[in-house]
Structures are given as structure tokens and as C-alpha cells.
Amino acid sequence: MQLFSTFENNSFLELAISILKKKGINEENIYAVPLDNRKDERQIFDTIHRSDGTSLIDIGMVLATAFSVISTSIGFKLAWGPIYWGLIGAFTGFIIGLAIRVFTEKVLKKKNRLLKGKQSEVILIIDCEETQAELVENILWSHYALGVRKVK
Structure with a gap:
């Protein structure tokens, strides 16, 4: 045995x-x-065949929604109107949120991307x-x- x-x-x-x-x-x-x-660093971006369960767009979507609502309401007073300013705000919020998330994953949580738990x-x-x-x-x-x- x-x-x-x-x-x-x-x-x-x-x-x-x-x-x-x-x-x-x-x-x-x-x-x-x-x-x-x-020994090599784990990948940040997921593929169709592998996912680590971490989302990079969650903060981006929240900020896109918030910036979209705010810029749409301000857009009623501006020249281009609420639709264009809402889209501009959504795009800006998404980019800022994505940048925050990539920064936290790449710099702040570098140690956590190693295999978790006891090896x-x-x-x-x-x-x-x-x-x-x-x-x-x-x-x-x-x-x-x-x-x-x-x-x-």
C-alpha cells in the first residue's frame, strides 16, 4: 500500500x-x-479559458454611472446638451475607475497575486x-x- x-x-x-x-x-x-x-508573476487580465475571479471593471462601472448622471444634469446648461455630456462623463468615469483598479492590482496587491493559502x-x-x-x-x-x- x-x-x-x-x-x-x-x-x-x-x-x-x-x-x-x-x-x-x-x-x-x-x-x-x-x-x-x-516564480513568474500572475497575469492581471483574464482570458476566455482562465479567470482568477478578480474584476477590473467594477469600480469603472460605478464611476461611469456616477459621472454620467452628474454630467448629464450639468449638460442641460452646456452647449452640447445632456446626451453628449452624459456619454463623456460615463467614458471619463470608466477610464478613471479602470486606472484605479489596475493601479491597486498592479502595485498595492502585488503580493496577493501569488498563490493564496498554504502551498x-x-x-x-x-x-x-x-x-x-x-x-x-x-x-x-x-x-x-x-x-x-x-x-x-
Whole structure:
């Protein structure tokens, strides 16, 4: 039987491996694979095949509506009239909102665009007998494994 588990690369992984050795699992039956984490910057703009759930146009739409209403009401007194000034206000508000959102995503939230949450950095594969599987699983969970799976 094989047990697969993921760990962060810390001292709990080392402790789990040493306890597994003490409990009778041979060193040849324990295999640890470190993972490479993302090094390149995540994309801001979504495509049709990938979306990160962040909208860039939400503030732009709110400001477009607000600027449109204000400029339309002012447009009754101006030369071009309310329709043109409403469109100009909507366009201006949208551009300002989009600029604010791109600035916050690109500059202020740069760290948050990395993978969120705890990252699996090491995959631990353990070959053991079926009688030892429950013991090994308990040891892995007690040493803060991010996930554990048994495969026969």
C-alpha cells in the first residue's frame, strides 16, 4: 500500500520522517519530492479559458454611472446638451475607475497575486504494509500534513 501526502517544507516533515523510521518503515520506502513554486508573476487580465475571479471593471462601472448622471444634469446648461455630456462623463468615469483598479492590482496587491493559502512544497510517498497504513496516516496527520491519500 502507498500513502501520498503533501507537506510544507518545515521541521514537521523532518519529524514525521524520523518517527516513521522509528516505527519500522524502511528508509528505502520513504520518498520525498520537493516541488518548484511559481516564480513568474500572475497575469492581471483574464482570458476566455482562465479567470482568477478578480474584476477590473467594477469600480469603472460605478464611476461611469456616477459621472454620467452628474454630467448629464450639468449638460442641460452646456452647449452640447445632456446626451453628449452624459456619454463623456460615463467614458471619463470608466477610464478613471479602470486606472484605479489596475493601479491597486498592479502595485498595492502585488503580493496577493501569488498563490493564496498554504502551498504544498513537498510530496511524501510512503510504501508500507496494509497493517501499518493506519499508523502511518495518523503520524502524517499529527505532523500537519496538508493532505493524505491511501492507494492500494
